[in-house]
Amino acid sequence: MATLGIGIAGLGTVGSGVIGLLRRNADLIEAGCGRKIGIAGVSARDRSRDRGIELGDCRWFDDARSLADDPEIDVVVELIGGEDGVALDLARRSIAAGKHFVTANKALLAIHGTELATAADHAGIHVGYEAAVAGGIPVIKTLREGLAANRVRRVHGILNGTSNYILTAMREHGAAFEDVLGEAQRLGYAELDPTLDIGGGDAAHKLAILAALAFRRPVDFAGVHVEGIRGVTPMDIAFAREFGYRIKLLAIAQAGTGGVEQRVHPTMVPEDGAIAHIDGVFNAVVIEGDAAPVTTLIGAGAGAGPTATAVVADLADIARGVRHAMFAVPGPELVHRPTVAIDQRQGEYYVRLMVIDQPGVMADVSAILRDEQISLGSLLQRGRDPGETVPVVMTTHEAEEASMRRACERIAALDTVTEPPVTIRIERV
């Protein structure tokens, strides 16, 4: 069969990784696909930059958009990034031109995924985005194909390696957030502008995509509740340990009778569970279905090799003639299901108060919790220091988020409480 011609837009770490992998394992890939995958064109901002790979025989396109118009290109691979601009132009133009489209761009799909899915249906082309979620972990393939017969109840996981690296280092070394972030930046595990990673936005992009695929609904990024890890303190990590938990930036999408919950936030997870042991830059995704109860995938969530693995897997599928609707079913069959507001979350909570150590404080706090029908699971007060500020930590039984928020507002207003209460959701995953 004829060589599959691909055009690569963006020659950063991932783009160079894709070219390197296609060359290094060309024999393996060709044997598995029954045809060659050839680089018919490349585009990047700076032609002269040394990328550690030989580009001599590749046709160069100054404008990435023009890859969409080239007759030798069957698949456009977008590795530029960004939710709009050139990446969006290229996606629209490639699909309209009837070219398959492969991307690692989670922001693009989180914002424009439904539009692109509908366009892809009309054009009869395949959009591959395995690399956009959890790097080398084949979670898109697993949800769309491996678990195709399952009605998914919940998908959750650790989707941002930078945040997980920071939380892991904080736990292991008892270090403060800012110190670990600085170290991570020096080592290249965190970007100089880490907002998207530590703020939870990157995980939220990925979660919105997973939720669309798992629940076969239009992508609803705006409906993801997002909290990052900047507020996690060594003190809370230490108390988590005392209660038998670890703190992870967990992304959760779950379907219930009221609609779909989508949220990303620091979460206490039981330390004897699998998710608690996903450390460093690793990612993990847990899929709960009606026939296969729990399937867990763990692997490298970023990096040139893993991400290139996912890009080339999509290319190999296209080379073999595989065509899927982007979110498992054609665009018109994606059924809108309402997003449940965070206020309606039902679950357990960890609460840390900084209180003046004097009689009566706990009576006031307890009365407020009682008024909001929140009952305590455990309470811990370490050390006494009459008249000084000390931490009091507790965990609640299942309560509604709105009640919890009201209770915390009233507790914060007590004279004996010196700082706003810290709450962290507990999930028994």
Add this chain to the structure above:
Amino acid sequence: MATLGIGIAGLGTVGSGVIGLLRRNADLIEAGCGRKIGIAGVSARDRSRDRGIELGDCRWFDDARSLADDPEIDVVVELIGGEDGVALDLARRSIAAGKHFVTANKALLAIHGTELATAADHAGIHVGYEAAVAGGIPVIKTLREGLAANRVRRVHGILNGTSNYILTAMREHGAAFEDVLGEAQRLGYAELDPTLDIGGGDAAHKLAILAALAFRRPVDFAGVHVEGIRGVTPMDIAFAREFGYRIKLLAIAQAGTGGVEQRVHPTMVPEDGAIAHIDGVFNAVVIEGDAAPVTTLIGAGAGAGPTATAVVADLADIARGVRHAMFAVPGPELVHRPTVAIDQRQGEYYVRLMVIDQPGVMADVSAILRDEQISLGSLLQRGRDPGETVPVVMTTHEAEEASMRRACERIAALDTVTEPPVTIRIERV
């Protein structure tokens, strides 16, 4: 598109589970495939047995083999089991008749996989066997497609849920093998004849299939070194804990310069690693590649729902027109690579000796180890009891299996050693 007609041979737990799942999630499956999957015929030994599912509208075939000849059947689903007999007849006849073939039968593929792969190539049909390895975990799809661009270095995992259940219960309750086995049989987690599970044969079947797919070589079941868990004692489980390990029945296939190692045996794994925490009936597979360094899949390795999930995933692929060579590349491209004998294994070992507590014993043992160039990593002797038999346990640095075996034979011959030494391989997975 026309309904995909399937014929199901075997209506035990899995067969009934497949019918139940196809009916319960028919909407989901049809939306994902773009066509219906319909049951065009069924066959089982006993027509009158109550299986808890309605078979009224299914055409009944007294002889499973005749499913292969029916013009309404596009795919034959073999859920009979057994490496020969009807299952093998049905596989050959279905493929020869140009029908796609889906099976959960690991024994059949471990023994006849290469023959069937070649026949499938000639007939141009797809053989699906996701259900044959690790139940609901999509490991076949991941190796063949998700990691298609990776040169796999090693695949290892926990592939037998019954053995893992027994080892987990022994560890948690300090119980003896026979007691836990009896309990597992009462609960239905172990068969009345558990030989294939606890003897390691079932895991070996699965490993041989994984090794063929991962390394693109003919299936070599005869080349799998197999040891079961019957010899694992509570004493060794307790010592493992002291050294920071847990004992798992690990299946390992790895490619090296000398060929491919394939082995299934009780193994000490570090208790801070992921594999150590796969407990009960769960399965796990870890795939190490050159681009995606480590990908781990965890899930239910057996049971009606998970296994039916895998069967229907294969059917959905066939319904969508997906066709793959059975072991990723066509039969003639499967390259024979020699299987490395267990004697050549290089690794660490745990050794437990039962010795008479008297001066000079360790001098004799140490001299033998020195002669075989085996060096000790650690040594533990708990309690003294002069003149009586006491356990002495040690771990070695990396050594060759053949040296280890010779050393143990010489140690066993010492007058002061009262039982044959127990050795358990250590793997830093």
